[in-house]
Amino acid sequence: DTEVTQTPKHLVMGMTNKKSLKCEQHMGHRAMYWYKQKAKKPPELMFVYSYEKLSINESVPSRFSPECPNSSLLNLHLHALQPEDSALYLCASSQDKGWTSGRAKEETQYFGPGTRLLVL
Amino acid sequence: TQLLEQSPQFLSIQEGENLTVYCNSSSVFSSLQWYRQEPGEGPVLLVTVVTGGEVKKLKRLTFQFGDARKDSSLHITAAQPGDTGLYLCAVTYNQGGKLIFGQGTELSVKP
Numbered sequence: 312d313t314e315v316t317q318t319p320k321h322l323v324m325g326m327t328n329k330k331s332l333k334c335e336q337h338m339g340h341r342a343m344y345w346y347k348q349k350a351k352k353p354p355e356l357m358f359v360y361s362y363e364k365l366s367i368n369e370s371v372p373s374r375f376s377p378e379c380p381n382s383s384l385l386n387l388h389l390h391a392l393q394p395e396d397s398a399l400y401l402c403a404s405s406q407d408k409g410w411t412s413g414r415a416k417e418e419t420q421y422f423g424p425g426t427r428l429l430v431l
Numbered sequence: 432t433q434l435l436e437q438s439p440q441f442l443s444i445q446e447g448e449n450l451t452v453y454c455n456s457s458s459v460f461s462s463l464q465w466y467r468q469e470p471g472e473g474p475v476l477l478v479t480v481v482t483g484g485e486v487k488k489l490k491r492l493t494f495q496f497g498d499a500r501k502d503s504s505l506h507i508t509a510a511q512p513g514d515t516g517l518y519l520c521a522v523t524y525n526q527g528g529k530l531i532f533g534q535g536t537e538l539s540v541k542p
Binding site: 403 | 464471472473474475476479517519521523529530532533534535537
């Protein structure tokens with residue numbers, strides 16, 4: 312099973328709403344990622360969790376709050392978003408074997424189908 | 432400046448034509464990945480190239496990693512409408528498994 316699932320598939324929310332995006336994988340992966348992707352642009356990394364701990368936050372505004380309740384689940388809590396936050400939000404996971412002789416981890420990341428978010 | 436320069440950014444061709452997408456950098460990488468993304472879906476890994484000069488084939492797709500491991504190309508032979516999508520090259524950069532993507536190539540193959 313090489314599947315990463317994301318819910319919901321589509322989400323429309325107002326600027327005062329609070330909502331959450333969910334991501335799940337059952338591949339035993341210990342690294343999970345959130346990306347933001349605008350139309351016809353490449354994904355941009357937002358957060359990385361490694362062994363349920365936040366390891367990278369790419370200076371994301373605090374209106375985005377990630378959470379990793381366990382090794383299979385990753386959430387992204389949304390509050391007081393702006394219209395410019397409308398995008399495709401992608402979750403990904405990888406094995407996270409750690410460092411090898413000081414080299415960066417180079418592992419295949421498996422992406423979910425994304426949540427298409429529209430902020431009105 | 433972009434770590435990975437991908438070209439062309441847009442490509443519209445007729446079914447049966449051949450095409451090549453390029454991914455260039457001034458940095459050296461130990462590996463490089465190519466993804467394809469269809470509308471409304473997440474990127475799907477096509478191939479990882481790891482050895483300088485390496486050539487990998489996936490049906491009508493041929494991937495090459497430059498000898499100096501600074502650049503890569505994707506060649507599609509006899510393109511079909513099902514090849515339509517966004518093609519992305521990517522590398523793992525620094526620590527933490529951060530994946531850096533090129534700008535992407537939006538390919539449209541018309542029947």
